[in-house]
Amino acid sequence: MGFEKFGVVSFTAQTRASDFIDYLEKGEIRGTKCNLCGRVFFPPRADCSWCMSKDVEWIEIKGQGTLISFTKVNYAPTGFEGDVPYILALVDFDGIKVFGRLSKDLPEDSVKVGMALKVTPLALPEDKLTYEFLPA
Secondary structure, rough: OOOHEOOOOOOOOOOOOHHHHHHOOOOOOEEEEEOOOOOOEEEOOOOOOOOOOOOOEEOOOOOOOEEEEEEEEEOOOOOOOOHHHHHEEEEEOOEEEEEEEEEEOOHHHOOOOEEEEEEEEEHHHHHHEEEEEEOO
């Protein structure tokens, strides 16, 4: 199967980072770390865009993160028009910055920079997968 299972609309059918979906199916959120320069990437990358090394490993992103920025989306890109409004967030997990959606179950007026969040896989219709942020 592979990366085409990610999200509502997948713009990439083939990728060397398709193990990301396998980890989501196991309930894990993973990024990649370059074994040459030490940079960490989320979303995961098959190659390091900093030093161009192909020597990367999968690392789990877990525990509690801190909300550092968010925005309410009122106009969505193709494939997401039916989802608006929703909140996109940037969460710091000990130096690993993860970008994604806040759970729709989280009231908008409770969202504050500095709040503790966790990231978790989310099953979507049609056997698709993604992840979202929930209160920690």
